[in-house]
Amino acid sequence: MALDIASVRRALPGRRIEYFETVDTTMRVAAAVGQPGTIVVANEQTAGQGRHGHVWHSAPDEGLYVSIVLGRTMAACDLPPATLALGLATAEAIARVTDLGCDLRWPNDVMLEERKAAGILVQAGDAVVAGIGINANHAVFPETLAGEATSLRLATGQEVSREELLFELIRASDAFLAMLRVAGKRAIFDQFMRRSSYARGRRVQVARGNEWTHGVTEGLDGAGFLVVRRDDGARETIYTGGVRALSA
Amino acid sequence: MTTDEIRELIQLVNESGIAELEVERAESRVRIRRTIQPERIEATVPYQPVAVANPAAPAPVAKAEADAAKLALVKSPIVGTFYECPSPGAPPFVAVGETVQPGKVLCIIESMKLMNEIEAEVAGVIESRLVANGQPVEYGEALFGIRPL
Numbered sequence: 001m002a003l004d005i006a007s008v009r010r011a012l013p014g015r016r017i018e019y020f021e022t023v024d025t026t027m028r029v030a031a032a033v034g035q036p037g038t039i040v041v042a043n044e045q046t047a048g049q050g051r052h053g054h055v056w057h058s059a060p061d062e063g064l065y066v067s068i069v070l071g072r073t074m075a076a077c078d079l080p081p082a083t084l085a086l087g088l089a090t091a092e093a094i095a096r097v098t099d100l101g102c103d104l105r106w107p108n109d110v111m112l113e114e115r116k117a118a119g120i121l122v123q124a125g126d127a128v129v130a131g132i133g134i135n136a137n138h139a140v141f142p143e144t145l146a147g148e149a150t151s152l153r154l155a156t157g158q159e160v161s162r163e164e165l166l167f168e169l170i171r172a173s174d175a176f177l178a179m180l181r182v183a184g185k186r187a188i189f190d191q192f193m194r195r196s197s198y199a200r201g202r203r204v205q206v207a208r209g210n211e212w213t214h215g216v217t218e219g220l221d222g223a224g225f226l227v228v229r230r231d232d233g234a235r236e237t238i239y240t241g242g243v244r245a246l247s248a
Numbered sequence: 249m250t251t252d253e254i255r256e257l258i259q260l261v262n263e264s265g266i267a268e269l270e271v272e273r274a275e276s277r278v279r280i281r282r283t284i285q286p287e288r289i290e291a292t293v294p295y296q297p298v299a300v301a302n303p304a305a306p307a308p309v310a311k312a313e314a315d316a317a318k319l320a321l322v323k324s325p326i327v328g329t330f331y332e333c334p335s336p337g338a339p340p341f342v343a344v345g346e347t348v349q350p351g352k353v354l355c356i357i358e359s360m361k362l363m364n365e366i367e368a369e370v371a372g373v374i375e376s377r378l379v380a381n382g383q384p385v386e387y388g389e390a391l392f393g394i395r396p397l
Binding site: 054076077079080083088089092095096107108121122123124125171172174175176178179182183184186187190191194208209223224225239240 | 327382
């Protein structure tokens with residue numbers, strides 16, 4: 001069923017919410033709108049974006065595909081904390097609607113039982129836009145994703161209201177972005193470390209080009225990057241690579 | 249910290265659902281801890297966008313002093329990984345020898361999975377590319393040399 005966007009608009013009077021039954025990607029629309037605070041939502045994306053050209057699986061009626069305009073411009077060093085803040089917001093929104101406790105996998109994955117339930121993407125182009133994809137009511141995933149993805153429906157055994165989820169996501173995003181602005185990056189990093197089992201003391205492997213680094217996580221540094229104590233004893237700061245858990 | 253600021257922080261703790269928030273400023277420190285789950289807050293908060301800074305050095309162009317012909321260097325505004333193309337297998341944004349105009353995307357620097365498009369600040373000819381695709385780059389590291397037109 002299509003999203004009942006009217007009910008969300010009624011709950012958030014004055015908020016600009018653009019809705020599409022089908023769109024290529026909400027990221028493109030949000031960047032074109034450019035007005036900070038604008039929400040762009042789609043029932044289906046035909047070219048949903050993941051990181052660096054990856055596709056975000058965006059089947060109709062099942063997921064929640066949202067972009068938020070963060071600002072016209074932002075300092076480059078403010079973008080990573082915004083990603084972490086929105087991961088916290090997504091986990092909080094999911095908790096309010098389902099009572100599920102999500103884990104956060106640095107930097108931008110929201111996890112349930114070691115599988116990805118939501119992802120965050122922040123892009124700076126014509127405007128700074130955050131994309132949030134939540135696997136809400138997927139009953140099955142394509143084979144290529146089945147081992148690493150889950151949905152709120154699969155985790156709870158029942159359908160969730162995407163309207164309620166969207167409403168809570170907007171409110172939680174506003175709150176965590178305000179926290180970043182008022183309390184600063186360190187407050188966001190601190191909250192992330194409290195919430196994420198990946199941030200500290202977790203045995204991980206990190207992709208870097210074609211190499212894998214193995215080690216144990218030691219928290220976030222002052223800029224929000226992940227610090228890993230490698231097996232050879234050296235401390236390494238991870239700037240980019242995908243982090244995957246290893247069994248201890 | 250003023251009482252208004254502290255009040256705002258308390259409100260944020262409630263709205264975000266977190267258990268505890270500690271904020272340290274140069275002169276003061278405040279810790280806010282929630283002991284009971286508040287009733288769901290039905291009121292909505294006005295949207296307050298993240299502080300918008302000036303476009304922080306989107307590609308600072310420095311003059312290479314040694315180069316009498318004034319080669320403009322495009323430097324990375326952030327620590328990350330350099331990508332020459334929008335997605336794996338796609339053609340590069342620019343090639344050496346190509347003429348570019350201001351605003352032309354030259355490359356992407358990925359930092360914490362954020363894709364930062366780096367644009368040309370000046371019109372000119374790409375004379376050199378200084379880093380390899382997929383290579384980590386430091387803050388301020390030179391990425392391209394452009395000979396201004």
